[in-house]
Amino acid sequence: MISKWLFSGAVFLEAGSWASLTLGLPDLQMALLYASSHLLACLMLTGAIWLLLPARYRRPLPWSPLFIFSLAFFVPILGSVGVIAAIFPALYLPRKRERQLWRAIGIPDLPFRAKTQLHSPTFADSGLQDVLRHAPDPDQRLAALLATRRMPGREAVPILKLALGDPSDDVRLLAYSMLDKQESDINQHIETALGKLAKARPKAVGPLHATLARWYFELAYLGLAQGSVQAHVLGQAGEHAERGLAAGRGGELLLLAGRIALGRGDIAKAQVHLLEAERSGMAAEKVLPFRAEIAFETGLYRDIPLLLRKLPIEMQQRPPFASLLRSWT
Incomplete structure (x- = not known):
């Protein structure tokens, strides 16, 4: 008015x-x-x-x-x-609004469990890492951590370590507890095996040394041990692997001993154990990737594509070997 x-x-x-x-x-x-x-x-x-x-x-x-x-x-x-x-x-006489041709929807929450995958994922765990880096909602980052429970340990541990630097206390505490649980489980297996080894009969000594070598190597392989601790657990793994081999164990333990030596930087010993594993009847697809790694470490780059081509066709078509073959051939 x-x-x-x-x-x-x-x-x-x-x-x-x-x-x-x-x-x-x-x-x-x-x-x-x-x-x-x-x-x-x-x-x-x-x-x-x-x-x-x-x-x-x-x-x-x-x-x-x-x-x-x-x-x-x-x-x-x-x-x-x-x-x-x-x-x-x-x-x-305002201008008429045009008809809206799209519909806005909210961003769906992550599942609390990772979906079962029928084949190896092409993009591995980058999706969950992106959520931890960029998602503004702490609940989304917590859901990403919970999704790692169904993932292999080798893929889950880097994600959990990334979450240790999260600004949210809840995310950091959950990541720490999940990492601590994995490490505690492995240490419990080691303590159990050491207790059995002290009372073991001669026939059981070899399998127990092989078990201890696997669990010590698991700590380093998953990245739960770093720096001097990693060198210590690899040393323990190598010692138990050698004792297991001396007690008559072979096969998978030879391959494990080669991988342990490769992790410690002892290329010569790794090459000897891998060749012995291959001669003992170990499947070529289990040994050839590590022989290719030894060829890379020793500078024999021409041998790498030859070794990779010896892998079964189905392995050559799966990651990471598909991209490796494209790079080296």
Whole structure:
């Protein structure tokens, strides 16, 4: 209602200012009469229009009303008409909204358990790592951690270690507890095997040394031991592997001894154990990847594609061997 009265008064005063130009008064009196009437008309028009504007166009003050006033006042005669012609059609005849052709939906939550996969995933665990790095919601990052419970340990441990630097206390504590559980389980197996070894009969000594070698190597393989601790557990794994081999164990233990020696940087011993494993009847697809790694470490790069081509066709088509073959051939 106020805006209508202000607009009516502005029209009346603006018409009076135009009429003052036809009264035949002296120039000074005519100019003062026109300017005062035009000033009051512009002020009332500015107030009327500013009250009708949507809330987002009324700010910032005083620049929004000052802009409207400037357009109306500093353009003689046509200023007020131009402001009315420009603003009122926009206020009462807004542009029609186009039909929305898409529908916004929320981002779905991660499952608390990883879905069962029928084949090896092409992108491995990068999706969960991206969630931990970029998801703003701590619940999403917790769900990503819980999804690692169904993953192999070798893939889950890097994700859990990444979560140890999370800004949320809940995420860090959950990651620490999951890592601690894995390490505690392995240490429990080691303690059990050591207890049995102290009372074992001669026939059981070899299998127990092989078991201890596997569990010690598991600590290093999963990345649960780092630095000097990793060197220690690899040393323990190598010692038990050698004792197991001396007690007559072979086959898988030969392959494990080769992998342990490779992890310790003892290339010569690793090569001997892998060749013995192959001669003992070990499947070629289990030995050839580590022989290719030895060829890389010793600089025999020409042997790498030859060894990879000896793998079964189905292995050559699966990651990571598919990309390795493309790189080396």
